[in-house]
Amino acid sequence: MATERTFAIIKPDAVGRNLQGEILARIIKAGFKIIAIKSMRLTKEEASGFYAVHRDRPFFGELTDFMSSGKIFAMVLEADGAISKWRETMGATDPKRASPGTIRRDLGSSIQMNCTHGSDAPETAAFEMSYFFSGLELI
Numbered sequence: 232m233a234t235e236r237t238f239a240i241i242k243p244d245a246v247g248r249n250l251q252g253e254i255l256a257r258i259i260k261a262g263f264k265i266i267a268i269k270s271m272r273l274t275k276e277e278a279s280g281f282y283a284v285h286r287d288r289p290f291f292g293e294l295t296d297f298m299s300s301g302k303i304f305a306m307v308l309e310a311d312g313a314i315s316k317w318r319e320t321m322g323a324t325d326p327k328r329a330s331p332g333t334i335r336r337d338l339g340s341s342i343q344m345n346c347t348h349g350s351d352a353p354e355t356a357a358f359e360m361s362y363f364f365s366g367l368e369l370i
Contacts, residue, residue, distance in 0.1 A: 233312070239305075241346065242303060244344035246303060255304075270304050318349050323335065
């Protein structure tokens, strides 16, 4: 499997419950290298731009309100097969359906408040990484 990069977010629900240390520890334990990380609070407009692919979905307003409701940690992770590996580490979107031992199963409380976000494909990862980080930050 080739080394690749993926984009990840520790969402406002997790930061609000002070779970970022636990999640970062799980990231490192899973074998990821953290290439870039920043703590920030998205504006509603920034959240809308990031989730533009969902603009026509009924949950868009709720999603962007939530993602701009508190601090997040935006990250670029690197590992062999990073995209699929991060998605496995997070678990299913719905914590009730996530596998035992995954971040979302152990720490998430709902489909929206599931602690983490991760890219689902190389093209998505490329867009998401560049949305938050400049080229110089990814060296």
